[in-house]
Amino acid sequence: MTPTFPKSIYLVLFIIIGFLSTSQAQGNLSYKLNFETAASKLPQTVIDTLVTHLQTWQDYKIILEGHTDNIGSLAYNQKLSLARVNEIKSILVHHKIEPKRIIILASGASKPIADNKTVEGRAKNRRVEVLLTTQVLDKALVLEKTKQLNEKLFALINKRGTTHQINPNIEQTILAKQGTRVKIPANAFEVPEGAKVLLKVTEVYRKSDMILQNLATVSNGHALETGGMIKIEAFANGLPIQLKEGMALGVEVPTEQVEDSMQLFASEVAEDGSINWVQPQPLARKTRYVAPPNLNWNISSPRNNLLMEPEEPLNPTFVKEPKPVDSSSYYVLKARVKTLSETPYKNYRNYKTVKGLFGKHKVKKSKKDSINYLVSVQKMLKSLQHKISGQERRMLQDQQLIEDYKAYVATLEQHKDWEQKRDSIYLKNLLVVTKNRDLNKMLQFSTALKERDYFKYWSGIYGIDITGSRAYNAVGFEGNEGDSLLCIKAIASKDTLTVNMIRQYKYKEKLMLSIYQTETVEEAYIAHCKYRAYKKYKAIADAQNITIEEAIQREQIQKNWVEESRYLFQMANLGNYINCDFFPRMVPAELLVTTTLNLPLSIGVAKTMMVFKNYNTVMAADVGLYVNSNQCSWRNVPLEEPVKIVSIYIDANEQMQVAIQEVNIQKELPALVYQPMTEQEFLRALSKVNALTMN
Incomplete structure (x- = not known):
């Protein structure tokens, strides 16, 4: 009969030198095994004890995870940790433990639990962890969900990415969006004749970008502080290409403050897409002064010894050309007045016709008739004199118009003479300013001379x-x-x-x-x-x-x-991230702890990161790939250090659920509170993670 026990039991087998002990607390069993460095064989007494316990908990899956210290190469430690778990598996199978119950993991030196600088710390790190659990996740399903989440986050940052088209036949330098400078040698790529190369530079300097790109700053379980992560890819005709053998790109990474212990790390990509930074190499450094983007290149240009234009005469107001003065009616009126004045009775008749009883007949006019006639002549003379006066005034006005027009024509001729002299001076000045490349003056004088081969002039300037x-x-x-x-x-x-x-x-x-x-x-x-x-x-x-x-x-x-500092290195292999990093001295090693966090869902479907306030450091939670648990952890982190925990998952409705919580590191962190966010809301919330002061 299988006894009642918690869903998961840890049996930690520490491969150290000196003693063997067994302990049990709250369902956890731990073993310390007396193994030599680099050994993978277990003492028989430990084997017997382990087999007894595993045969007791027959309904539980067995997860074996091997670890090493940091002595030896990365590949060697990976093989050694695998050899240790395979040794235990073979022993368990030999003792009738079903192979299908056993899952093996080899982590090499990537998950230390103690300081590898001391003998005691390395001894603790040489271990095999044995987990008994009934809650086993489908590894393929977990990896697929992780891939989907990573792709969704990658899509958010790729919308802001940029590329550079280059001519592969010439040496050139490109400046990426966030200040990375890449020097490309001539003929560095193996490409067809005439093909253009598309160079993509992915820069990850901000903490928010590290989260979006799934880039933690961790080397074998220890926190790094990054100075920038770079990936360079090259494409020709839509296909990825590499550099020729022996060729390398020169890369310069900007930094505000040079860190003497900064090194260059290579990326080791795990099956879930996460990266462990390995193989540190020294970095070169340089400091220079950088000019602002709006430099004044007009330095001590020759003086424009320009001719002064003559003073412009008064520009006359337009006057319409008048008609000639018409005096014919005036003289007709004058002649009539003269005739009436000299011979007022010239047209007077002594008889008048009257109508009587027997018809019309003539009678002699009276003296009164003569007087009335003379009065009418006087009235006519007065009317004619009035008309003559009006005609004289109109004639004088017409003559003045003619005089005004003559004056206008004379002034217009003077102004045309001035324009010719001015244009002549403008032409001479245009030659001077063209020689000195004074753009504003060139535009001024050429525009003023627009009717004089304006476009022909600029055709010569532009070629x-x-x-x-x-x-x-x-x-x-x-x-x-x-x-x-x-x-x-x-x-x-x-x-x-x-x-x-x-x-x-x-x-x-x-x-x-x-x-x-x-x-x-x-x-x-x-x-x-x-x-x-x-x-x-x-x-x-x-x-x-x-x-x-x-x-x-x-x-x-x-x-x-302003002063600018840069880290310098050569990149020969394209398509992989490289990282400028150093190990920050946050606290003494003995104060580093393991902190845990309980999530409100399975760790297999969430991405959870720890973002440090005082360091350019982001650490991904250790969640494993097999156990259906809601507990994640971070190793080797300093107590009371201010951080933000950022956790993201996609729910059943394809809605992004996000938790961002500011805490000080404790051995057990408070629960997170998730809320739905759109992509834009998430990006805005994530941008606050970059701030030095968290709010």
Whole structure:
């Protein structure tokens, strides 16, 4: 009859030198076995005790996990831990324990429980852990769920990734998004003739990115503090490619503060996609000063000795050309007045016709009729005089219009003469500013002379036939076309002054790097200062007994150049992560502990990470792959250290459930509280993990 017992029982077999003991507490049995270093054989007494217990708990699966200290190579320790668990398995099978009950794991030196720097610590780490449990997970199912979660998180960060297309036939340097500089030698790749290479640089500097990329900073169970993780991949025609044999990329990783113990670690990828950092190698370092992105390349350009334009005369107001003065009606009126004045009775008749009883008949006019006629003549004369006065006024106004128009025409001629003189001066000034590459003045004078072969002028500047919309795009600097054309022509002619005309800094830098043949913009800038203002910096250098280059650099540092440090290394194998790391001295080794956390679900479906506040360190929880438990743990962590626990899983409805909780490390951590989040909500919450101060 099988006795009642908890679902999981641990029997830990410590392979050490000196003594053997057995203990039981709360369902846990532990054994300390007297084995020599590198041994994989068990004493017979231990075998008998172990077999007895395993035959008692017949309904339990048996998980054997082998461990070693750090003496020996990675491969050797992996084989040794496997040999130890295989030795125990073969013994158990020999003693009638069913093979299907036994699951073996070999962890090498990746999960120490003590300090490998001491004899006692290494002895504790040379162990085999035996777990008896009825709660065994489907390993394939766990790996599939882990893969799905990792892919979902990878997709979030890949949306922000960038690639660089390069010409594999020339040497070049690219600057990745977060400051990583990669130098690619000429002809470094084995690619078809004319093929372009797509280089993808994945940078992981932030803690949030470490979580998204499933990149913990752990080496064989011990925390590392990272200075940056880098993966470089190369593709041609959509297929991954490698470097030629003997070729390597030069990689520079930026850092705010140089750490003397920083080393370069290689990645060892486990079957669940997690990484253990191994094979540390020394790192080179360099410090330099970095210029701001908006450098002023217009250094001591020649003066524009421009001609002054003549003073502009008053620009006349437009006057419409008037009609000639019409005086014919005026003279007609004058003649009539003269006639009436001199002979008022010229048209007077002495008789008038009246109508009587027997019809019409003539009668002689009376004196009164004569007087009335004379009165009417006087009225007519007065009316004619009034009309003559109005006509005289209109004639004077028309004559004034004619005089005004004559004055307008004369002033207009003077203004045209001034425009011709001005345009002549503009043409001369345009030659001067073109020679000195004074862009603003070139635009000013060429625009003022727009009717005088404007596009022909700019065609010469850009080296192309500028017509139609292309002219406005180029001359108007809409988009990249104008700067790109200027850069191409200036590189061909090695014209350093053209940098003053280019508006976009990427083309300024491209031009200067090409002309001065330097690796960095800062070196090109120093060379440009030396070339354009040699006398100035020579005087400073002589006065301070330094080189001209040092004089230029000191002047720029006093402005706004900043110090930048970098770690340097060579990368020959592409497609794998490498890591700049060191082991931080958080607390004395004797104060490092193992902390546990109970999750509200099986550990097989959640990703749980510990993010340190005071260190650039992220540790993944140790969850195993077989046991259906809700308990995870972290080894070798300092008590009371402030951290954030970040845990993610995908529920049955494909909804992301997230818990982010700030704690100080204890041997047992408080339970997490999960809440549903969208991808954007999760990214916003995760960004706060990067802050030095946790809120």
